[in-house]
Amino acid sequence: MAAAAASSSSSSSSIPSPRPFSPPSSILIIGSGVFGLSTALALASRDVFAQSSITVVDRSDPSQPGAFPSPDAASVDTSRIIRADYADPAYAALGDEAQVQWRKQEKPTDLGAQGRYHEAGLLLVGDVTPPAPAAAPASEGLKPKLTGMDYARMSWANVLSLASKDSRLAARVRELPNPDAIRDALGTGGSSGSWGYLNNNSGWGNATASMAWFLDTVKQTGRVDFIPGTVISLTHNDTTVTGAKLSDGRVLSADLVVVAAGAWTGGLVDLAGQAVATGQVLGYMDITEAEQEKLAKMPVMLNLSTGLFIIPPADRVLKIARHAYGYINPTTLNNIPLPLSPQTRTTSSTTVSLPRTSLADPSLSIPAEGAADLRRALSEMIPWPALRDRPFSKTRLCWYSDTATGDFLIDYHPRWQGLFVATGDSGHAFKFLPVIGDKIADCIMRDCPLEFRGKWDWKATTTTTVAGSGVTLFTKDGSRGGTPGLVLANALAE
Ligand SMILES: Cc1cc2nc3c(=O)[nH]c(=O)nc-3n(C[C@H](O)[C@H](O)[C@H](O)COP(=O)(O)OP(=O)(O)OC[C@H]3O[C@@H](n4cnc5c(N)ncnc54)[C@H](O)[C@@H]3O)c2cc1C
Structure with a gap:
């Protein structure tokens, strides 16, 4: 089948046609998280790539069982929220598409079976008066475009619109106009936020188990x-990326290199002005069987004004987390990332924010500021005296690749041939595991879905630092709590 014919092009004269595409004979994907693995499956499933x-x-x-993807990858965890609850209708529709796959549970081999998906409901709330961050930034440039409440209300409108097409969905969403209604819906005795809604069509997935399922599915194609x-660097000639060099000296050559290395991507490709790695806090608390039983009907609870959320427990572990601006971790690199263009003069070292995780540093803990916020979530959302002072059994810093708008970065590099990036997850890509690879494959075939054109593109931006903040970029989509611009080393020292 001809490559161009295989792409799902539109014939409307107002819609630009996909540019001609010839499949590369070899494709190297760096990273096997949600973006990398989902892309591998989509490419392996398309006739057009049969010879690649x-x-x-x-x-x-x-x-090695249990070691895939890397345990510190963002895609590996006990749980991730699966929702179509988005302020942006394009992501709401994509979430809705993904949920069709997550809900498949009849056969043990279905994605959502064997405890990989739980439709526990999602309670999404916002505060009328958002809490002022401890060090509220004065600069206009640091103000988000939306508040958490704006996001929640826009998400409600999108969820109602999706539900209007399906009466089964409509019967399962309900507005919660005040804190008492939120308390009733949460069922723990706690409450958070001043307005919100309950969407019983949403839930959570076991991330580690789902990635293992997905790996098996990719392996079964026999194509990958x-x-x-x-990978320590990308190899290239004057114009074109030709492969990747590994830390043991091996070089993997390919006609097309897809960098899907999550928050680590900035260490391989200069992402200045595109995306930045931010660390997010998580706390896990051991609870008793009886406590878990009492929380059996609890929905996922997410306050978009504070970013704080709790996922219902499983295996007697309760997870509390914060979807925040996060911490940056400026790291000086001698292996400098691929520069912005072949013409860019390279330096001998550079500094970028890169993940710091407990895999390399087992003594790493979360900053006291973050731990205190997780405690705040617990005391609001599950205000049980028995839990108040119970220590976390484990904490974790987990890393996003954040873009300014919260949109993903899925595009060919504008200046290097042979290079495609699939990153900028902005802390919300897990739910798209079953569908994102197909969209990425469309973009590789130069036929990015219309609703994401412009959003997923490599941005024509110059690197700017917001005055006095030290922040080069932060996500302004309205869904984040915490304070922008925190530096991990400083926060740990406090
Ligand atoms: C705390 C937290 C909570 C989240 N909650 C949700 C949620 O509720 N719902 C939701 O939908 N999403 C959620 N997310 C976001 C979601 O988990 C991520 O968007 C998604 O997992 C990102 O996938 P990725 O493939 O981009 O990155 P990753 O999963 O990090 O994968 C990158 C891979 O690249 C590999 N790699 C990196 N560098 C190299 C190198 N140099 N050489 C070789 N390999 C390399 C890594 O080992 C890793 O396996 C959350 C994320 C975090 C951190």
Whole structure:
């Protein structure tokens, strides 16, 4: 089948046609998280790529059970929220599309079966008066475009619109006009936010188990080679990226390199002005069987003004987290990332925000500021005296690749041939695991879905630092809590 014919182009004269596309003979995907693995499956499933070799390289070793993807990847955790509750209708529709796959639970081999998906409901709320961050930034440039309440209300409108097309969905959403209604719906005795809604069509997925399921599915295609190894740099000639060099000296060559290395991507490709790695706090608390039983009917609870959320417990562990501006971790690199263009003069070292995780540093804990916020979530949302002072059994810093708008970055590099980036997850990509690969494959075939054109593009931006903040970029989509511009090392020292 001809490549151009295989793409789902539109014939309308007002819609630009996809540019001609010839499949590369070899494709190297760096990173096996949601973006990398989902892309591998989509490419392996399309006739147009039947003659292309597909290789996935990751820091982890997929032949080792339990070590795939790397345990510190954003895609690996006990749970992730699965929702179509978005302020932006394009993501709401994509979430709705993904949920069709998550809800498949009849056969053990279905994505949502064996405890991989739980439709527990989602209670999404906002505060009328958002809490002022401790160090509220004075600069206009640091103000988000939307408040958490704006986001919640726009999301409600989108959810109603989706539900209007399906009466089964409509019967399962309900507005909660005040804190008492929120308290009743939460069922723990706690409450959070001043307005919100309950969407019983949403829920949560077991991220680790779902990634393992997905890896098996990709392997069953028999089309993808998995190579354990750490990429230290991209190889290139004057105009074109030609492959990747690994830390053990091996070089993997490919006609097309897809960098899907999550928050680590900025260490391989200069993402100045595009995306920045931010660390987010998580706390896990052991609870008793009886406590878990009492929380059996609790929905996922997310306050978009504070970013604080709690996911219903499983295996007697309760997870509390914060969707925040996060911490940046400026790191000086001698292996400098691929520059913005072949003409860019390179320096001997550079500083970018990169993940710091407990895999390399087992003594790493979360900053006291973040831990205090997680405690605040617990005392609001599950105000039980028995939990108030119970220590977290584990904490974690988990890393987003944040863009300014919260849109993903899924595009060919504008200046280097042979290079495609699939990153900028902005802390909300997990739910799209079953569908994002197909959209990425469309973009690789130069036929990005219309509703995401402009959103997922490499942005024509110059790097700017908001005066006095030290922040080069932060996400202004209205869904974040915390304070912008916190530096991890400083926060840990406090
Ligand atoms: C705390 C937290 C809570 C979240 N909650 C939700 C939620 O509720 N719902 C939701 O939908 N999403 C959520 N997300 C977001 C979601 O988890 C991410 O958007 C998604 O997992 C990102 O996938 P990724 O493939 O971009 O990155 P990752 O999963 O991080 O994968 C990147 C991969 O690249 C590999 N890699 C990196 N560098 C190299 C290198 N140099 N060489 C070789 N391999 C390399 C890594 O080992 C890793 O396996 C959350 C994220 C976090 C951190």
